[in-house]
Amino acid sequence: MADTISGPVTKVIDGDTFDIEVTHIGNNNVYEYNDNERIRIAGKNSSELDEPGGLEAKQALEKRLNGKEVRCTIKSRDVYQRIVATISVL
Numbered sequence: 001m002a003d004t005i006s007g008p009v010t011k012v013i014d015g016d017t018f019d020i021e022v023t024h025i026g027n028n029n030v031y032e033y034n035d036n037e038r039i040r041i042a043g044k045n046s047s048e049l050d051e052p053g054g055l056e057a058k059q060a061l062e063k064r065l066n067g068k069e070v071r072c073t074i075k076s077r078d079v080y081q082r083i084v085a086t087i088s089v090l
Contacts, residue, residue, distance in 0.1 A: 015057025
């Protein structure tokens with residue numbers, strides 16, 4: 001079973017990455033997590049902010065997630081130490 005964490009979104013970085021304050025960790029988690037984590041949405045690849053469509057992608061994710069509570073089902077950590085996860089808005 002995959003690890004899960006949840007908490008409020010504190011900042012949207014770009015169209016596929018955001019920060020959360022971790023307020024809940026799954027009961028059966030194998031790994032430990034920081035109080036604040038950067039999440040990369042698994043399977044989503046948005047333009048970078050300096051590329052065409054990048055700012056619009058960030059704004060769309062902000063509308064969807066800013067101030068909301070999310071649950072992250074963790075797949076891995078990437079080379080930048082971001083958590084790669086599928087997400088659900090709670």
